[in-house]
Amino acid sequence: MAYSSYPFPPSTPLFPNAATVLDYLDGYTDHFQLRQHIQLNTSVKTVVWASSHWEVTLSTNVVLPFDLVMICNGHYQIPRYLNTPGIADWLSSGRASHSSSYRHPHNLGDTVLVVGGGPSGQDISAEMCTAARTVIHSVTGAVVEDVGNLKRRGRASRFGDEGQVTFEDGTVEAGISHCILATGYEYSFPFFAEDILRHAVPPSVPPLPRELYNSTYSVFPLAQHMFPLNTTYPPSSLAFLGNLIGVAPFPLVEAQARAALHAFSTPGSLEPMGEAVEIITRYEELRTQVGDEPAAIAKAWHVFEPMQQFEYRDSLYEFYTPSSNDAMGAAWKGGQSDDGAYTRVPEWEKEMYSKKDVLRKAWRRLEGIGEAEEWVKGVGSGGVHEWVDMTKRLEKWMEDREKSKL
Secondary structure, eight states: OOBTTBOOOTTOOSSOOHHHHHHHHHHHHHHTTOGGGOOOSOOEEEEEEOSSSEEEEETTSOEEEESOEEEOOOSOSEEOOOOOTTHHHHHHTTSEEEGGGOOOSSSSOSEEEEEOOSHHHHHHHHHHTTTOSEEEEEOTTOOOEEETTEEEEOOEEEEOSTTOEEETTSOEEOOOOEEEEOOOEEOOOTTSOTTTSEESOOOOSSSOOSSOEEOSSOEESEETTTEEOSOSSOGGGEEEOSOOBSSOHHHHHHHHHHHHHHHHHOGGGOOHHHHHHHHHHHHHHHHHHHOSOHHHHHHHTTBOOTTHHHHHHHHHHHHHOOOTTOSSOOSOGGGBOTTSOBOSOOHHHHHHHHTHHHHHHHHHHHHHTTOHHHHHTTTTTTOTHHHHHHHHHHHHHHHHHHHHTO
């Protein structure tokens, strides 16, 4: 989904590929004249609090002072690997690789194992079925099932010799040519020293720790998943953006950026006591879901249920309450109040997101029969309502096709 301030161009594929998204981001950069503010081929070595401001040291050894620092380095850079017995040998011998290096389903052998039940694991296993003779998809707690050339298995418990893998229920699969580990990534902030961000699992709550922790699964404690609490520097001077998992990132991070600027310009808008209560409440909710182990809660901390992201965005819109002359504005009437301010996520957006799997399946069928381009030709030229109408027609088209099979 697009930024609210910059829609995708008319005729964009409903489910755009990486190249199309890159073109969109390039267009966004040019539209808002951002290139003059971007310093390429330069990394951040350290970020240090210097009593009254942040000092950022670049890879060029230039030191720059800042009043506000936003951490936007993402969490899809450092691959997370299993510690399952035998996997190290598979990795060192090239029989296993992380999904970060996956590019296409070809030349990986006749029998391919995909480990991981997240979006990457699902997408890769589906694509591998088009090229491999047999695909084994390993997901913790999965029901053992064979459908066509796809085998669903539970958690892999041991990687053995000669392509043999044992699963949690004792099932054994042999002759595996290659294993793709869609096992996620680690949160990494190497520019922070331990006095700013401790590299460890945070202790059990309550009380809230007085230090900020990176468990590699989440950063804790952060007000609104963004602002550090209980620190030696103003919480409104540092903001973490894009840490959430299971969300549509562009509109959500856009809302976070505006919330960060609001907190920075109006420090009193952050209420530490109220934010602490919100954090402890979420901690107790997760405790009932995943148990008392702090590591399990840390792992689940930034993971949102599908519709939870919209409640979160609404809370951010309420937090910064943009004025009617806000230059960023709203792109959709469904998210505007009478004076034009963006106040909530449009209902149609929630509806379409809840149906994304059906719409994706329908779109893939259109691509398969060569009609996808015609369906979106010119759509969006007259406004976002044309996209809404098109997706509803596509949903109806898919329903009719499914009924015709009965």
